[in-house]
Amino acid sequence: MRITCIYYGKYLKAGASIVTSMTQFANPQIINPRLADLPDYPFERLRGLLDPLAPPAALDPIALSLGEPQHPYPDFVGEILHANRHLYGKYPPVAGTPEFRQAAADWLIRRYELPAGMIEADRHIVPCAGTREGLFRTAFLAVPPEKAGQRPAVLMPNPFYQCYAGAAIAAGAEPIFVSALAENGFLPDFAGLDEAILARTALVYFCTPANPQGAVASLDYLNDLIALSRQYEFTLVVDECYAEIYNGAPPPGTLQACAAGEAQDLSGILVFHSLSKRSNVAGLRSGFVAGDPDMLTLYRRLSEYGGNPSPLPVYAAATALWRDEDHVVANRALYVEKFDLAERVLSNRFGFYKPEGGFFLWLDVGDGEAATVELWTRAAIQVLPGAYLTAEDGVGDNPGNRYIRVAMVHERAVMEDALARIAQTL
Numbered sequence: 001m002r003i004t005c006i007y008y009g010k011y012l013k014a015g016a017s018i019v020t021s022m023t024q025f026a027n028p029q030i031i032n033p034r035l036a037d038l039p040d041y042p043f044e045r046l047r048g049l050l051d052p053l054a055p056p057a058a059l060d061p062i063a064l065s066l067g068e069p070q071h072p073y074p075d076f077v078g079e080i081l082h083a084n085r086h087l088y089g090k091y092p093p094v095a096g097t098p099e100f101r102q103a104a105a106d107w108l109i110r111r112y113e114l115p116a117g118m119i120e121a122d123r124h125i126v127p128c129a130g131t132r133e134g135l136f137r138t139a140f141l142a143v144p145p146e147k148a149g150q151r152p153a154v155l156m157p158n159p160f161y162q163c164y165a166g167a168a169i170a171a172g173a174e175p176i177f178v179s180a181l182a183e184n185g186f187l188p189d190f191a192g193l194d195e196a197i198l199a200r201t202a203l204v205y206f207c208t209p210a211n212p213q214g215a216v217a218s219l220d221y222l223n224d225l226i227a228l229s230r231q232y233e234f235t236l237v238v239d240e241c242y243a244e245i246y247n248g249a250p251p252p253g254t255l256q257a258c259a260a261g262e263a264q265d266l267s268g269i270l271v272f273h274s275l276s277k278r279s280n281v282a283g284l285r286s287g288f289v290a291g292d293p294d295m296l297t298l299y300r301r302l303s304e305y306g307g308n309p310s311p312l313p314v315y316a317a318a319t320a321l322w323r324d325e326d327h328v329v330a331n332r333a334l335y336v337e338k339f340d341l342a343e344r345v346l347s348n349r350f351g352f353y354k355p356e357g358g359f360f361l362w363l364d365v366g367d368g369e370a371a372t373v374e375l376w377t378r379a380a381i382q383v384l385p386g387a388y389l390t391a392e393d394g395v396g397d398n399p400g401n402r403y404i405r406v407a408m409v410h411e412r413a414v415m416e417d418a419l420a421r422i423a424q425t426l
């Protein structure tokens with residue numbers, strides 16, 4: 001199956017596609033036809049590619065495909081979960097606890113030097129049981145049946161976090177992939193799209209620091225994007241889950257851009273933050289969304305019907321994590337060390353660059369899928385082909401074809417071994 005979409009590269013091209021191998025349903029009459037357009041998830045595709053192949057028996061396999069940090073998380077997480085275990089018997093509120101909301105608001109104010117009063121814990125913060133579900137749910141808030149009399153469009157960068165495309169499709173919108181390639185600093189030029197597309201845009205997903213390329217949007221870029229969202233009246237969702245993993249200056253945030261704007265207007269703006277990467281607790285499933293209070297009221301309402309809030313002990317542990325910076329500073333230092341190591345081992349091969357943020361290497365290996373197979377069969381290293389994170393352009397080229405994504409998530413000793421195997425194999 002091919003999903004048509006429009007891709008904006010150097011030129012605007014229509015008819016781009018994501019290639020999928022959709023399951024054949026026995027009775028399509030009982031299936032929501034929109035969902036037939038959901039492509040296979042990248043990790044399903046990776047299993048399809050690598051499962052039939054054996055890695056060398058003499059080597060321990062190392063998975064660098066999934067962005068799942070393996071650095072330790074603070075001991076107090078376990079202690080707090082245990083101390084609050086009596087609360088597992090209670091249904092947790094979708095709005096979280098007052099302490100959680102306050103800790104999140106205080107963190108935003110500290111991290112982005114926001115003016116007092118701009119973020120009120122009870123109006124501007126709602127927890128998510130992991131930001132993926134929140135990012136997905138947002139499309140159901142923000143996509144109307146029509147925009148400017150046409151099928152609404154949802155814009156996202158290309159490459160993109162797959163949840164954005166899935167949410168757009170499930171909400172009935174047309175996903176439009178806007179290229180974020182090396183030649184444009186890995187930042188998509190949303191404003192350069194055709195007027196006709198912008199007019200029917202209901203929602204834009206943007207990610208800074210970007211997964212997978214690690215590009216960081218400047219305050220100017222964010223200001224322009226906010227202005228564009230106001231001009232064309234679309235919801236702007238900025239995924240900032242890698243905001244605390246950086247090499248150099250802290251990446252600016254969208255709320256920081258709003259703070260500098262007129263009346264600190266948050267209308268139409270939602271920003272997502274997660275503990276998964278910041279605090280190495282992907283399995284805790286905890287993050288939050290901040291921004292437009294009206295949208296958050298609707299977000300909470302939708303969650304009341306179909307949400308799955310984090311358990312109360314998780315809110316308690318998450319509250320302590322947002323209040324603590326020591327573990328975040330230590331965590332960041334581990335990544336800086338590992339990127340230094342990668343620079344030494346890979347030197348300037350495969351277009352190596354140190355990303356400004358996030359924890360991925362985005363390596364130009366010529367043929368990402370072939371390199372993935374080679375790394376698995378010869379070195380027991382599992383990476384993700386770049387093409388699994390990108391949509392094809394209008395002439396059948398996939399801008400991710402040349403790349404592999406390498407998640408630098410293991411401890412230094414494991415990464416040292418893994419990087420040496422990559423350098424030897426490719």
Ligand SMILES: Cc1ncc(COP(=O)(O)O)c(C=O)c1O
Pocket residue numbers: 067129130131132133161207211239241273274275276282285286287
């Ligand atoms: C860009 C991006 N956004 C959001 C998420 C979701 O993170 P979580 O649901 O763990 O908060 C991920 C996870 O890999 C990601 O890479």
